[in-house]
Structure formats: structure tokens, C-alpha cells
Amino acid sequence: MDRILLMTSFARAVETGSFSAAARDLGIGQPRVSRDIAALEDHLQTRLLHRSTRKLTLTPEGERYYADARRILDAVGEAESSLLKPAEATGLLRVACPTALAHAFVLPHVPDFLARHPAVSLDLQISDRYAGLVDEGVELAIRIGHLEDSALRARRVALFKRVCVASREYLAVHGVPETPDDLRAHECVVYTLLTSGSTWRFKDAEVTVSGRLRVSSPEAVRDAVTAGVGVGYGPQWLFADGLQDGRLVLLLRDHEAPPVPIQMLYVANRLLPKRALVFMDYFAAAFARVAGLNGGLDG
Template sequence: MSKLPDLEALAIFSKVAETQSFSRAAEALALSKATVSKAVSRLELRLGTTLLHRTSRRFSLTDAGRTLAARAAQMLSEAEAAEGEMLDQAVRPRGLVRLAAPMSFGMAYVAPALPEFLATHPDVSVDLHLSDETVDLVGGGYDCALRIAALADSSMTARRLRSIRRHLVASPDYLAQRGRPEHPSDLVRHACLGYAYLPNAELWRFVSTSGEEATVRPHGPFRANNADALTFALCAGLGVAPQPDFIYWRDLAAGKLETVMTDWSLPPIDLHLVAPGGGPRPARVTALMTYLATKFSGPLWPGDTAGKRSA
């Protein structure tokens, strides 16, 4: 006997027992009468027992047939209910969506945006995982994620939502005491605060507006795996660091931080919405992804123009 039960034959037998007819069962299942008859015979052979007596005029279940018919009917009912529930979820947003997002962006923008989505979709719930570390969507069981990075080729589907600008920033007090760097080579004389999850955290790469390239190996008193943690050190005058615009804009507007080396840029990064590749997504996942794409493709703060250029 094989390890898996013959579920198809069980379902067909259940319908035969219910309708008391091979012909009526075949019609209900949109199968040929021969297919129905062969399925029942296959099941009898597999189980080593007769399930029904049939002649040209009479049809009756054996004791074994009656016992199995009751169990098979229950199995078929549960399978139909499960399939119906999945089909319903595929059409109508309902159920749990597991979403991953970077910590700082997630706290500042994703978490505040979710109540509106949940109010619009009362049958959907969201499990939000915040981490600056790149999570394994498939291995971690996530439905989708927001990622701020230059994405490598992968089996994931990705949609670019907007550009993320990064500039070197420092506090006015720090710049008054240590001077304002004008060229990447000047940074060897400065306290450089590091972000641990850069693709190559040991090197800062710059390109000037004229096309000149420069690489710096930063040294400084503080390194963190979260950009918000660097903000406190920057505002306290501990050094200079590259920060994304969605983090530093408030402190820039308040005069707590200033941009430096504005003729030099760091490698571009974008906000992407990613999801595992494969077949069609449940409606709940599609609904959330559509909402996030709409929410984060446009401007996110006063004076933000990066979102206006998103494709």
C-alpha cells in the first residue's frame, strides 16, 4: 500500500454512495461513468474488500461500504470547505499578511500607515516585522517586504517605489570645531560614524558631480546597526555620517544637522516592494502591496521631491 491515500477514489466513492448511482455520481462530478466505476474498483482492490453490491437493477452498500462512505463524505466535505475558503481568500482580502520592513523607515512611515489599511480591510490582519537586517522572505514565511537597497538579482519580484537620497551630515557644533570636509580625502581627519548594514561598511564610496570617484576607509568612535541610533550621536556632535533623507530631514529643517560635501554623492539606493516569486498571490497580500505602493511612491514629508520622480 502506498503511503498516501487515494483521495480521488474516496471522493468519487463518497459521491456514488450519496447519489446511489454511478451515472448520477458521474454527472455530478463531470466525469465519465467508466471513470467513476474504475475509481470504485481501484479503491476496493486497494482496501481488499467489497464496498458495494451492484447489478443491472440493484445497488447497495456493504457493511464496509457504509462505514467508509460516512468517513469519505466527511473528508470530502472538509476538503470542499478548505478549498472554498482558499478560493474566497484569493478573491476577497481576508487573513494574515506577514510584512517585513527596515526598522527606522518602518517606525516612521510603515507603522503609522497601517491603521488606515486595516480600517479599510477589516478582515485582514498584519504581522509587521521590523529589522534593518535583510530577512529571508521564503524561509521566514513573509508575504512581502519593503527594502531600501540596491537589489541583487534574485527569484523575488520587486517594484521600485522611490529613490532614497543619502548625504553626509553633521551638527553645526561639530563642523565649527572640526571644520567642514570638502573632499572625501578630508574625511581621514574626521570622526566617521558607521552604519553596520551598508553593503561594504568598511568603505565609503563617492562620486562627484564631475564624475570623479573616491573611496574612504572611515574611522570613528561609534557604529550602529540602525540609522536612528546614529542620529543621536550626530546631533550630539560626535562626528559625520551618511544618512538617508527620510531620517535626517527633520533635524536638517530644525538646524540640528547640516549636509556636507554636497558635490559628492554616495551610491544610489531605492525603496523597493519585494515578494516571493511564483504563482498568484492571495487577495490580502495583493491589497496590502497595492496600498503600500501607492502610499510610498509619492512625497513623504514637506519638500520631499524624490517620490515625485518614482517610476
């Protein structure tokens, strides 16, 4: 029994979401993947996956085994890579990234990154949904905010300010809020995927806001605020164009909260392959060149 092959079939099934997708990725038949995973479960005497016609779901035992198997496979790949081509990053790298951040600061640099590392393939998973690094096969996640999961490690690559803004047209009709508490009387455009929900954080207060428009996209917040729908809250770089050309106005500047970190997260007990290390180094340097990200401090 070749346990590395069995682990590989299992890990790719988890990461791709199906036996057939794993088979295509590995260049083998779907029945082979199914047999490999069945053999692995028989060897371990435990069920690793719940199968259904729609998707595969890890059992609790499968979650634990996947984390260990992924770490082992990464170590094997890194060991082989270091002998075959010591200076070259290789393989498929899966990176999760928030939508607005991806479009503003990651995607513009992807062509150059891939040109510099021709043996690396990039699966950039752009979503504001919280992607799991263990159960979804993601090696790196770019996330906004402070690290709260002790199973993860973080490299801080940037800092930015969250600001409150509105259009001149909106303020002319509704007035200018002077304190965070004044926002309770204003139409606020609520970003539904904000980790704090509809609570906006300031230096000296947390205010639960409301409004008739709720959206699940940062860009939609920006567009709605620019159109005069209401007051918005988000990273200053999101509103940079409107602030620069005068369509938008910064509000409550004396109440701004401390800067928020942008971090690259990875699983603490997993050996990072070189493709992940070069990605972190490249984009930390790219973020450092953006004034709105406060110099991209390493942490």
C-alpha cells in the first residue's frame, strides 16, 4: 500500500470538492480515486468523508487527518523540490483574498508574479466569504483585521485606516454628523459581510447603524455612497478616487479608530512550500509601495 498516493487522492478530493475533479487534477480515473480513499478509510478503520450526490463533506476525523496529510504532502513536495531545483518555486498555490483587496492590490500584480515564477500556478479564490485554511485546501489567506485563531500564524503586510464618508449632495440635504452617535439618525449603507456586522467602530465609540440599503460588496458600498444614498464606512483606499476628486467627504476624523492590519495567514503546524513564501514576499513588497497601506509593515 502506497500511503502517499492514497493521501494524495484524499487531499485532492477534499480540495477540489469531488472524486471526478480530483481524478482530472491527478490525471487518473475517477474509480481509482474512489478506490484509493476507500482503501485509506479501511486502513485507518474510520470514515473520512461523507459522500452525497452534491458534495463531499469531511467528518471530524477527516478534518484532523486532512490537516496532517496536507502537512506531510507539503513536506514531501518541498523536500523533492529543494533537491531537484533548489532556487525555484513550483506547484499550485491556493490563496483566498477579499474581493475589494484583490481587485485593488493583488490582481494588478499577478501577471508580473507569474512571469517571475513560471513553475507556479495560482488559484486565487476571490470572495468575502471566510475561507477555511484547513478544510478547503487553501495555503494562504489574505485577511483584514486581527488574528483570532490560535491554529493559524500571520504575517502582517500592511495597515490601513477605516473611515466614514458621504457625498457632498447627501450632506447638503441631511447635515454633517459631528459625533459617531449622530450616525444613528443618518441613512447608512451597511456592508453585510463586515466582521462587526452593522456596528461601526471608532476610537472612542462603537455605533450600531442602520439604513435602507444593505449590500454584500465593498464596491457596492462605495458606489452607493458616491451616488448619495447614505453614509459609508470602510477602508480609506476604497474611497480614494471620490475623496481625491471631491465627490466624497471624510467625516468624524477626530474619532477614527486605530489602523487595521492586512495579514497573510497560514496553518501554524504546516510546512509552507516555497511557492507560498515567494508569494508572501512579493506581495508584502507590492503592498509596501502603496501609500494608502501605510508602508506595508512586516510583523
